[in-house]
Amino acid sequence: xxxxxxxxxxxxxxxxxxxxxxxxxxxxxxxxxxxxxxxxxxxxxxxxxxxxxxxxxxxxxxxxxxxxxxxxxxxxxxxxxxxxxxxx
Numbered sequence: 388x389x390x391x392x393x394x395x396x397x398x399x400x401x402x403x404x405x406x407x408x409x410x411x412x413x414x415x416x417x418x419x420x421x422x423x424x425x426x427x428x429x430x431x432x433x434x435x436x437x438x439x440x441x442x443x444x445x446x447x448x449x450x451x452x453x454x455x456x457x458x459x460x461x462x463x464x465x466x467x468x469x470x471x472x473x474x475x
Contacts, residue, residue, distance in 0.1 A: 392470055396463050402430050403456050434459045 406427040414420050435455040442458070444451025 389447055399430070400460060400463060400472055401436075402427050403459060406431050407456055410434070431456075434462075457463060 406424070409420075409424040409427065414424055438455040438458050439453060442454055444453050446452075
């Protein structure tokens with residue numbers, strides 16, 4: 388059970404990093420890559436969306452830094468540490 392949870396969390400972490408990278412690159416809506424980006428948004432938004440709404444972007448000069456991916460990554464690591472400590 389622990390191994391399955393770890394694998395799912397690893398896949399989710401990769402999805403978050405993929406979403407972060409795609410957010411830096413302009414992608415045409417009719418591009419095949421847009422389908423991948425859309426899938427990553429649908430997979431990661433259930434955790435990142437509520438955090439983004441609760442915590443506004445950190446203002447740095449002329450842009451805002453979205454902290455929700457960082458917080459979700461920390462949350463995943465915290466959950467995995469608890470599971471491994473309790474089951475292992």
